[in-house]
Amino acid sequence: MRRAADTARRDARAAQRDRRLTDGTVAAVANAGFARHFVPRRWGGDEGTFAEVFRAAAGVGEGCASAAWCAVLWAAHGRFAALLPEEGQKEIWGEGPxxxxxxxxxxxxxxxxxxxxxxxxxGEWDLTSGVDHAQWMLLAAPEADEPGRPVRVFAVPRRRVTVHDTWNATGLRATGSNTVVLDATVVPDSRSVPLAVLLAGDGGGDAPRCHAAPAHLAGGLMFCAPAAGAARRALTVWNRWARTAAPGGVRPLDRASVQERLARSAAEIEAAELMLCTAADRADVGAITEAATAVNRRDATLAVDWLATAVDRLFRTGGAHLRDAEGELHRHWSDVLTVASHGALRLEPAAEAYARSLEAHGGGDA
Structure with a gap:
């Protein structure tokens, strides 16, 4: 895992410039085992835990949040593909996990x-992170001829889609979250599953925990992992600046206002990571209930808000050179704020789900 983080950090500037991960970073992430993390053991995968993938992605995120974002999504999408029919799984992993x-x-x-x-x-689908280096796609589409237009998910080989270079965001620049277009293609039943099944998880009694968990129990905390790592690194970079003497021999860290901002930001980053680690443990070993899912959704949205607030405070406190658009702190700042703006981490729906879970179960947290 350390090699993946080191490679991601070394290649981060090139990845930012080219708006895609380098081949070296992709290879290091692959060797770290992200793609196989949730793959069923019968296909050679690890059936790993959410705590493990959170810690690993946060570690990579210290070097490059874009690399961590792609890595954790490649892991998460393997978890979803494990809910496809057996024949479809064999098509994807028959030659390796x-x-x-x-x-x-x-x-x-x-x-x-x-x-x-x-x-x-x-059809056409936007925001397909990591597509430049993917081998398969999962695409969600409504059933055109069914009442209510229920949504299904389809596994399609990456070579069947056309990728349009549309991703040019300020943050997570190297994720290559581009638009894909698929011309009319027949997808067999073996490579399709209702979206509702993916969101609910495998309810069978013998399913491994990582496949039984509903999407909202662990999805938010995995989205947060790159931001947790980037925030941790932003604090390190900022501390280096704060300890360096300015002209006249005075260090920024010697000022009371800077000390206060350091204390607040460091505490928020540590608290957010602790809360996310607790959520990961809850997803791995706690009872799978509506209340537990609602608490994890709540905690992920609040944790990423704390991370964004902490890093933004550091960024605004730093000197002009520290805020340079080509600088490392600027990259971590824009990456953390971009993660925090993701639709899956919006507080309003998470708060609604949490409030409803309390009404349904009569009070306290999971």
């Missing part, structure tokens, strides 16, 4: 129509 899967699940797009022994799928 280290298969990188990109996805466009929310919001659904395109359309799917029933045909003999499968589905006719076509």
């Amino acid at each position: 280290d298969v990188r899967i990109a996805a466009a699940l929310m919001p659904p797009s395109g359309s799917a129509s029933r045909v003999s022994r499968g589905w006719l799928l076509q």
Whole structure:
């Protein structure tokens, strides 16, 4: 894992410039085992824990949040693909578990129509992080001919889609979260599953915990992992600046106002990471309940807000050279704020789910 973090840090400037991860970083992330982390053991995967993948992604995030973002999503999408029918899983992992899967699940797009022994799928999907280095895709589309247009997820080889270079964001620049277009393609039933099944998890009694967990129990904390690592590194970079004497021999850290901002930001970063680690443990070993899921959603949204607040405070406190657009602190600041703006980490729906869980179960947290 350390090699992946070191490689990501070494290549971060090139990745920012090119708006895609370097081949060296992708290889290091692959060797660290992210793609296989949640893959079923029968295909050679690890069926790993959420705590493990959170810590690993946060470590990579110290070097490059874009690399950590792609890494944790490649892991998460393997977890979703494990809910496909057996034949579809074999197509993906029959030759080995280290298969990188990109996805466009929310919001659904395109359309799917029933045909003999499968589905006719076509459309355009935005924000497919990591697609440049993926081998398979998971694409969510509504069923065009069904009342209510229920949504299904389809596994499609990466070579079948056309990628349009549309991602040019300030933060997470190297994720390559581009737009993909799929011309009308027949996808067999073996490579399709209702989106509701992916969100609910495998309810079978013998399913490994990482596949049984519903998406909202662990999804938010995995999204937060790159931001946790980037915030940790931002604090290190800022501390280096604060301890360096300015002209006249006075260090920024000798000022009371700077000391206060350091204390606040350091405490918020540490508290956020502790809360996310607790959420990961809850996802791994706690009872799978509506209340536990709601608490984890709540904690992920609040933790990432603390991380963004802490890093933004450090950024605004730093000197002009520290805030240079080409500097390391600027990269971590923009990455953390971009993660915090993700739709999956919005407080409003998480707060609503938490409040409803309390009403349904009569009070306290999981």
